[in-house]
Amino acid sequence: MTDPKDRPRRPAAFRLDDAEIVTGGADTASRGDGRGTRVILESDDDAAVPAAPLPRKKRFRWGRLFWGTLSALVAMAIGLSLDALIRDLFARNDWLGWAGLALVGLLTVSALAILGRELAGIFRLERIDQLRVDAAAAVATDDAKSARTVVEGLVALYRDRPETARGRADVAVHLGEIIDGRDLLVLAESDLLLPLDRxxxxxxxxxxxxxxxxxxxxxxxxxxxxxxxxxxxxxxxxxxxxxxxxxxxxxxxxxxxxxxxxxxxxxxxxxxxxxxxxxxxxxxxxxxxxxxxxxxxxxxxxxxxxxxxxxxxxxxxxxxxxxxxxxxxxxxxxxxxxxxx
Known part of the structure; x- marks a missing residue:
């Protein structure tokens, strides 16, 4: 006769929080007193995701302080030189002084425009670096919320690019339909970045x-x-x-x-x-x-x-x-x- 222990068990419904349920890995099958129901949990090693990258440590930079103070001193020296020049021009003739003052005004406006453009370029590069770090962290953790924030940042970054209009439209359609963070980033990569990669x-x-x-x-x-x-x-x-x-x-x-x-x-x-x-x-x-x-x-x-x-x-x-x-x-x-x- 067939041993009752060797017979396949009939399907049954149970709750994991039941007191008679024993959960664990494959090694739990050889442990216990034989009473109750044992549930063997499969290992999920293949689906493990890498740890999120560590953020870059911010430290005080003496070089930045040096160049900043040097630039401030040079700017002050230039300002004093221009002031002396304008005074000399007014001393010679009024119209020379006003012409020099107008040229100094144009110089100041152009310098401010160049400075604004430089700062905007630096901020854009830092924004791209931050998007890359956040995207890597979202992929590692499969965090849907972080991934959605990264995708929204990408869409905003390429909002003024006509060649990305179709990709931005496709991402907007599926933005609320995908619940996995990695899949959402893969979609954004395919629709927005692959044409740029080519x-x-x-x-x-x-x-x-x-x-x-x-x-x-x-x-x-x-x-x-x-x-x-x-x-x-x-x-x-x-x-x-x-x-x-x-x-x-x-x-x-x-x-x-x-x-x-x-x-x-x-x-x-x-x-x-x-x-x-x-x-x-x-x-x-x-x-x-x-x-x-x-x-x-x-x-x-x-x-x-x-x-x-x-x-x-x-x-x-x-x-x-x-x-x-x-x-x-x-x-x-x-x-x-x-x-x-």
Missing amino acids: TARRLVADAAKKVSVVTAVSPRAVIDLLFVAVAVMGLIRKLADLYGGRPGLIGFIGLMRHVIAHLAVTGGMAATDSLLHDVVGHGIAARLSSRLGEGVINGLLTARVGLAAIDVCRPMPFINAERPGVQDVMRGVFPEAERKT
Whole structure:
């Protein structure tokens, strides 16, 4: 006869808060006195989400204090010099004094406009950085409320961009229908950022190809260095404008520092070295002249800087979209080589 203990148990309804219910992992099946109902909870290790990134610590910066006080002293010195100049002009002739005063007024207005533009650019870059940090935290915790705040910030960031009108409309339709935070961010990434990502990849590929060609035919290393520097700065500027940063001069300098720091942290030459090994492995390097090889190396480095700039300028980390790599960007630079291999 079949042992009653080996018979499959008939389906039954019960409450988890019942006193006779024993809950736990798979190891609880071998424990207990056999009375009551044992419920074995499945492990959810595969669905575990990473911890939210730690916020950056804010600390006092002596360098910022130094440059701030120096700028204030220079501004005071300029003000005193202008005051002395206006007094001298009035002493010579009234109309010279009034003309100088009008020029000083125009100078002040233009300086305030430039300062306002610089501050606005800095605030935009900080806003994008904060959106990226909040998006990473929302993905890690799958927090719907935080994700909705990030999506609303993205929509507000691209409100004046006509090319994002359709994406903003699609996000607005589904904003109240999706309850999972990660899914909501994936939707926003697909509708708002993927078109910008395609443009950014094309910009990086074009810059890398231009650098490769120009540095391969230029006669002087100094010309190569200057052209690469100008091309890299122009590429970072274009990527920042594409993703909504639009920094001024001071903001652009800070953005350059951020890109270089990101490049150093992520290992700037890692992806480039792997691509170089692929190129050498296919025997392409043996058919390249030394100048053409230098142009290719410069193009690879330009592409790597461009990809780091995408990570810094993008207001959201890559969630479901595939992050472009150096090989993806540089495919167009070696079309003939790719067909041969």
